[in-house]
Amino acid sequence: MGAIDTVLGLIDEHFDRSIEKLFELARIPSVSSDPALAGECRRAALWLSDYVSSLGFQSRLMETGGHPVVYAILGDLNDTTKPHVLFYGHYDVQPVDPIEKWTNPPFEPKIDVAKDGTERLLGRGMSDDKGQIFTFLEACRGWIEHTGTLPVNVTIFLEGEEEAGSPSLERTLIEQAGDLAADVVLACDSAMWDRDTPAIATRLKGLFHDKVIVHGPNRDLHSGTYGGVAANPLRVLSNILAGLYDADNRVAIPGFYDEVEQVPASLRQQWRELGSAADAALGDVGLSMPVLETGYTAMEQTWARPVVDINGVGGGNQGPPRSVLPSQAWARLSFRLVASQKPDVIRRLFREHVASQVPSDCRVSFEGDDGCGAYALKEDNPFLIAAARGLEAEWGRQPKFPGSGGSIPAIGWFKDHLGLDSIMVGFALDDDAIHAPNEKYDVRSMRKGTRSWARILEEVSRVDLKWRRTER
Ligand SMILES: [Zn+2]
Structure with missing residues (x-):
């Protein structure tokens, strides 16, 4: 039995405790856009800082002028014998209005079972992004419990202003760049392709x-x-x-x-095989005739034009x-x-x-306004390949590499100011109701998400160091 099997066993064994800890965090109403809740944002940051130091990280709050960043490190910034990953997520959440639409109070998280038997974690921030942060933290916990350390050097970087447009983030990355050296960013704030198919988003507008x-x-x-x-x-x-x-x-x-730039033919082909989700989406808004640029599908238009x-x-x-x-x-x-x-x-x-x-x-x-630049990850990026391998091992099928018509400024800034590519892996589902009443995260997303990260960390540890030093 390899180390990974023991780690996965520990993750499953301690899963109930992982959910208890997640619920402790989820009870803190860290709504970043509400000035009256600034103290709660800081409380959530302190809670996380304490929690990751209990796992073995050296942790502190990084002041930003706004809500603080939780900054923690396990490993050594100067250690070049192992890859160094910077994990990005956010501990702030969206407001809860309209509160009367919630069937369970948003900051009193609980497990419930849907009509179809699906077990779900209910509460604000479960999917966006506290539950997703926890998939990574609990994967680290599994590795640390078994080996006393992690297969790669890890810096944790959790911001508290994502739902408010990340007003302090760019300046923080520039000013603190010396403490943020890494080889790649791993981010967990995105969705699966569907219930059974993982996805790594490779493009943002x-x-x-x-x-x-x-x-x-x-x-x-x-x-x-x-x-x-x-x-x-x-x-x-x-x-x-x-x-x-x-x-x-x-x-x-x-x-x-x-x-x-034209999208590579191989990627266009993969996208065509994904179907015409964007065309189908028009039905929802009472239209049926896409106004596409000549020669492109709706998916290509949304993701790459x-x-x-x-x-x-x-x-x-x-x-x-x-x-x-x-x-x-x-x-x-x-x-x-x-x-x-x-x-x-x-x-x-x-x-x-x-x-x-x-x-x-x-x-x-x-x-x-200044705006933000677009982002595209090359298909042959070795960290992308490593993450895809980890996901495939957990889910039994290859991940999709979708684009996105949306924008995440943080991902562009990691590239511009730290020179880092981002691997965007997430286990949210389309029906998670993020930013809406009755937000949820499936128990399965949490469990298999945690197991996925444990596998990804091991795969990333095998990325060729020579590549990192010469190509970065
Ligand atoms: Zn988010």
């Missing part, structure tokens, strides 16, 4: 917002006197917005696609009929980018494109 304001006459004008004579900012803006996409549903901003969306438009009369030419018109837009497209470059191209279409009589101004 970048995101930024921009607001365009077209300024025309110095006041609203009477349309009988000025209609057809004075420039109308809403007409100017409408023309620009109407021209954002061409007849093939491609973004018509010059240079927009210059840095976009950049898009611009008009989020809102305003200006002029919003009340009963009134015949005016507005003095101003505005639109808010969001840009979802793919890897290699830089937010500041795309923002500049967009603004130049808009400005070139505004008549010299009008003026245009912009208000935007």
Whole structure:
């Protein structure tokens, strides 16, 4: 029997105690977006710091100016004989409103059995992300109980502001980079492909917002006197917005696609085999005709093609009929980018494109946010391959490598500021009701998730050190 079998046995043997400890954490209402609960966020951080030090980690709180990071290490930052992983998760949770929709109080976690016999852990944060954090911690516990240490060096990094947009995280990563040296990030805040098929998300989109304001006459004008004579900012803006996409549903901003890389044929093939989930999703919203870029499936569009969306438009009369030419018109837009497209470059191209279409009589101004870049993990990354092996051993089938249309700023910042790729493994299910009333995490997700991490840690310990030193 190998060490891993003993570790898995210990995980199963102590599973009830793992759930008890998870419930202790879940009773702390660490809602990061509510200033009145800042003390509870700190209490959750302290609880975790104590807990991981009881497992054998050296632990402390890393101050960020906002809610603290739980920082713990087992191993040595200077030890180059074993891979060093940085585990990322978050201990803060979403607010609980509407509270009346909860069948069980959100911060009084319990186990219940669904009608179909599925055992579930009920409570806020069970799936997002306290339960998922625990899958990793309990895997570490199994290894430490059996061997006194871990097969790899581990830094634990748990933030407390993820559900509030991670306002302190980027600065913390830059300032504390010296304490965050590692070879790879392992993150647990994502979902399975389906109940029986694990997944490693390999792509995230970048995101930024921009607001365009077209300024025309110095006041609203009477349309009988000025209609057809004075420039109308809403007409100017409408023309620009109407021209954002061409007849093939491609973004018509010059240079927009210059840095976009084609998805490798092998990955496109895998995605095609995954089916057309995105097409099916349209049924839910009362539509049936995808507006796809010519030549791409809905899945490719969502995961690997950049898009611009008009989020809102305003200006002029919003009340009963009134015949005016507005003095101003505005639109808010969001840009979802793919890897290699830089937010500041795309923002500049967009603004130049808009400005070139505004008549010299009008003026245009912009208000935007910094946004975050996209992220893509190469298919031959050895840590990805190692994690996939661990997952396959536990679940009896190969994991899928889906993309995502969403954005997680932290993952891009780990790459930008620490030079680290992230392996995003998670055991959440689509029906976990994260961010909603009656959040749950299946007992099976918790048990097999913990066992998965135990196996992944062993697989990662076998990654060739030469690769790490030369390719990183
Ligand atoms: Zn989360």
